[in-house]
Amino acid sequence: MATVELRFSALPEHVRTARLVAAAVARRAGVDESVLDEVRLAVGEACSRAVGLHQRGGVTSGAVRVSLTDQEKRFLIEVEDEAGPAFVPDPGVDEDADEDTLGLAVITGLVEDLEVTHGARGGVIRMSWPVSVDALAH
Template structure:
């Protein structure tokens, strides 16, 4: 199982780089060419969401992206490290924000990716997505 890890400062201009790297690693892992645009878009949405959460909570942290080439699946994990989802939702409500951008981003991701999990790890929020790979 090979893994490529990216860490970048939570700035919108770094999201494009994460999308390009994810598509290149997905192609090398054997993800079908017809799905690469979905991979690119899903990673872009997940990273944009993580950047937004950082800008609300911890602008000094890093967005983490793990690209994992498993035997039959290609897995991408995007971690924000910006606090728990409930803490962010509560602070957004207190600030008068409705969280519509976050909800829309998650809706786009779940529309693009059949196998997606939204949760958290020790560092904060985590989105885990996976796609089948072509086994030669």
């Protein structure tokens, strides 16, 4: 099981880099070519959401962590923010919550295996995709 970890300051200009790294690592892990755009888009949405939570919460020192793990039959991506639990938008109260809700809806449409959690330090979005059987043979 190999893991690549990327940490970046919560700035929008780093989201593109996270998408490119995720697609490259997913390809190397054996994720089917037809799914790579979904991986790229889902990581972009998850990272954009994390950056937005940091910015709306005024968290300037925290980082966004992207963990890319090649498991035996799955490729797992975790996107973790350090925005803290107080900065999770509340739909109907925070107008930025609509953007957050839309981002999660997009991710949900792209990823079958998805888990969104919130803890004391911030939130984590866990996503995974199957690894191609052909890739496992090589």
